[in-house]
Amino acid sequence: MTSQRVYSDEEWGLLVGLPQSVMMAAILAEIDSANRTVTESSAGLDAIAAGRDSGSTLVRDVALELFTRLGDPETGELPPTLELGSRAIDPRDVLDRARAATDLLAAKAGPGEAAAYRHWLVGIADQVVNAAKSGGFLGIGGSWVSESERRFVDELSAVLND
Numbered sequence: 673m674t675s676q677r678v679y680s681d682e683e684w685g686l687l688v689g690l691p692q693s694v695m696m697a698a699i700l701a702e703i704d705s706a707n708r709t710v711t712e713s714s715a716g717l718d719a720i721a722a723g724r725d726s727g728s729t730l731v732r733d734v735a736l737e738l739f740t741r742l743g744d745p746e747t748g749e750l751p752p753t754l755e756l757g758s759r760a761i762d763p764r765d766v767l768d769r770a771r772a773a774t775d776l777l778a779a780k781a782g783p784g785e786a787a788a789y790r791h792w793l794v795g796i797a798d799q800v801v802n803a804a805k806s807g808g809f810l811g812i813g814g815s816w817v818s819e820s821e822r823r824f825v826d827e828l829s830a831v832l833n834d
Contacts, residue, residue, distance in 0.1 A: 675733040678780050687730075687789070688737045690766075690773055691720050694793050694828065697766040698800035701824040708804040715803035719796040728788030730781060763824055770831045790832040797825045 676684050695716035699709060723735030770793065777786035801821035817825075 675730045675785075676737070679776075683776055683780070684737075686769060686773055686776065688734050688741070690769055691723070691734065691738060691793060691796055692742070693761060693766045693769065694796050695720065695800055696761040697763045697828075698797040698821065698824055700761055701763065701801065701821045702818040704804065711804040712800045716796055716800040719792075719799040722795075723792050726788060726792065728785055728792075730785040731788050731792050734789070763827075767827055767831050770828060771834070774832055774834065793832060794825065794829050797828050801825055 679687065695713070699712045699716065704712070720735060720738060723731045724739070726732045726735065774786075774790065777789060781789070801817050801824070
């Protein structure tokens with residue numbers, strides 16, 4: 673992988689781990705039913721997988737590495753199992769790591785590659801929060817994006833675009 677050579681193992685681990693952390697933080701931004709959480713998880717995995725077709729070498733390399741680690745559902749491997757009751761992902765930590773990734777990319781990646789990676793991360797979060805309605809009862813009412821979900825996406829976008 674061409675992109676990986678530019679980064680230390682720790683730096684590469686940050687870049688590869690961040691998309692899944694963003695997905696999980698976006699899922700956990702609002703406590704939903706198990707069905708909605710599964711829908712959001714599927715949307716997040718699809719958004720991550722879309723990175724494999726990116727015009728950005730960095731995004732493509734990160735997505736390919738991530739699916740090598742997680743397993744690729746398109747080849748019959750099981751997707752990662754989510755702990756639905758877990759709050760193990762701290763959104764503040766995810767935002768701090770996003771800030772560190774932004775600084776890393778500013779130092780080591782070209783502007784186009786850095787922008788593509790940042791855009792991809794925001795796209796992952798946005799696709800997750802728009803995947804299923806939050807709130808409501810028996811599918812009636814609720815909103816597509818809750819206040820807490822929108823806040824997470826907005827904060828992520830602000831951190832990545834500072």
